[in-house]
Amino acid sequence: MFVTRAQIALPDPASVVTALCAHMIEHEATVEAGPGAARITLEGAMATLTYGAAGLSAVVEAGELVALRAMRFAIASHVVEFASDGQQLRIRWEGDGAGPSLMPDFRFLTVTAVERLTPHMRRIHFSGEDLGRYDSLEALHVRLFLPPAGLPEPAWPMLGEDGLPVVQPAEKRPAIRKYTIRSIDAAAGTLAIDFVLHDDAGPGSAFANRAQPGNRIGMAGPGGRGLRTAGRYVFLADATGLPAVGRMLAALPADATGLAIVEVDGAAEEQALAAPAGLTLRWLHRSKGTPSRLAEAFEALEWPADGPDVYLWAAMEHASFLRIRAGARERLRRDLDRHLIVSYWRDGMAEEQHMAEKKAAAKAA
Numbered sequence: 001m002f003v004t005r006a007q008i009a010l011p012d013p014a015s016v017v018t019a020l021c022a023h024m025i026e027h028e029a030t031v032e033a034g035p036g037a038a039r040i041t042l043e044g045a046m047a048t049l050t051y052g053a054a055g056l057s058a059v060v061e062a063g064e065l066v067a068l069r070a071m072r073f074a075i076a077s078h079v080v081e082f083a084s085d086g087q088q089l090r091i092r093w094e095g096d097g098a099g100p101s102l103m104p105d106f107r108f109l110t111v112t113a114v115e116r117l118t119p120h121m122r123r124i125h126f127s128g129e130d131l132g133r134y135d136s137l138e139a140l141h142v143r144l145f146l147p148p149a150g151l152p153e154p155a156w157p158m159l160g161e162d163g164l165p166v167v168q169p170a171e172k173r174p175a176i177r178k179y180t181i182r183s184i185d186a187a188a189g190t191l192a193i194d195f196v197l198h199d200d201a202g203p204g205s206a207f208a209n210r211a212q213p214g215n216r217i218g219m220a221g222p223g224g225r226g227l228r229t230a231g232r233y234v235f236l237a238d239a240t241g242l243p244a245v246g247r248m249l250a251a252l253p254a255d256a257t258g259l260a261i262v263e264v265d266g267a268a269e270e271q272a273l274a275a276p277a278g279l280t281l282r283w284l285h286r287s288k289g290t291p292s293r294l295a296e297a298f299e300a301l302e303w304p305a306d307g308p309d310v311y312l313w314a315a316m317e318h319a320s321f322l323r324i325r326a327g328a329r330e331r332l333r334r335d336l337d338r339h340l341i342v343s344y345w346r347d348g349m350a351e352e353q354h355m356a357e358k359k360a361a362a363k364a365a
């Protein structure tokens with residue numbers, strides 16, 4: 001058993017622990033709380049928090065170092081977040097796993113092969129260690145840490161002695177982009193990711209263009225919501241959502257039925273996808289400079305009121321996303337948890353700006 005502990009001076013530890021416990025319950029932790037103490041158990045680690053006039057004492061125990069560090073990070077980051085009175089907290093962990101470490105969900109990936117699937121889609125095969133947590137149809141996407149060209153070993157994301165992320169020099173940080181795991185064999189330590197090669201290439205597309213066997217990148221996650229069980233499926237995607245659709249179609253039961261509509265630049269961008277016989281795959285072609293027709297295709301679909309329960313999964317550029325989400329809310333209002341519609345990129349915006357706008361919109365809603 002690994003153990004680490006910290007003493008944190010806090011003016012109002014009770015309110016911080018209350019907020020922390022409520023938040024951890026949302027993350028499916030088991031929480032037992034009583035006067036002056038709380039115990040939080042999650043993913044192989046347990047945190048015992050006791051508090052009083054002297055502040056907060058935290059003891060974290062786990063069978064594995066990676067679980068210990070993940071819980072230590074969860075406690076430290078949320079204490080800082082919920083103590084939000086602007087004061088600088090001093091946190092110093094002692095015991096096992098002390099000292100700087102990589103983020104708990106961070107893995108290195110090494111390029112083993114690069115495959116040209118179509119003129120604008122590159123499949124990159126990677127090898128990595130300890131990939132079990134990424135092998136899930138519930139959470140399909142990951143954050144990739146892509147070294148800038150010419151800096152193969154950037155400042156990777158680290159946790160410091162306080163258990164919190166270290167602020168690395170801006171010029172040495174890898175770029176972070178979201179991508180979908182197209183296929184994974186955790187036992188063999190391999191996975192593949194399909195990258196769209198697009199104009200105005202940012203770090204993601206540029207990396208895919210130059211990747212060579214032996215190159216190293218980072219990965220963290222996984223995240224998002226994935227496949228649900230349903231009576232009938234409808235998938236809508238552009239090229240960026242195609243890797244997720246391909247993975248989900250291959251994982252559906254043989255008797256699944258439904259429709260997948262995928263929009264790509266032209267016939268040369270179509271791919272052969274494994275799918276159940278009862279699943280129709282329809283390709284739309286969008287020539288450069290013309291608007292997407294995905295929203296139009298969605299609006300033309302019929303949704304019989306007494307049909308089987310349908311699951312709608314959609315991912316594409318922001319403008320189509322807005323229109324499809326509005327239509328889905330109107331037509332499928334009663335089944336809000338039966339659809340997942342996500343904006344995967346935004347025309348004219350790099351990912352950082354797109355994500356910042358998404359967060360601001362979610363906050364304002």
Ligand SMILES: Cc1cc2nc3c(=O)[nH]c(=O)nc-3n(C[C@H](O)[C@H](O)[C@H](O)COP(=O)(O)OP(=O)(O)OC[C@H]3O[C@@H](n4cnc5c(N)ncnc54)[C@H](O)[C@@H]3O)c2cc1C
Binds near residue numbers: 198
């Ligand atoms: C959950 C999730 C999963 C994703 N999975 C995948 C995946 O598996 N494969 C994949 O290829 N993409 C995927 N994406 C989309 C990908 O993250 C974005 O396309 C991202 O912007 C690419 O980063 P970049 O560095 O190439 O370009 P950025 O630096 O982000 O953007 C630079 C410029 O390129 C434009 N641009 C970005 N993407 C495209 C595009 N596809 N076509 C045309 N112009 C574009 C931007 O509008 C901007 O003007 C996913 C996105 C999300 C949110």
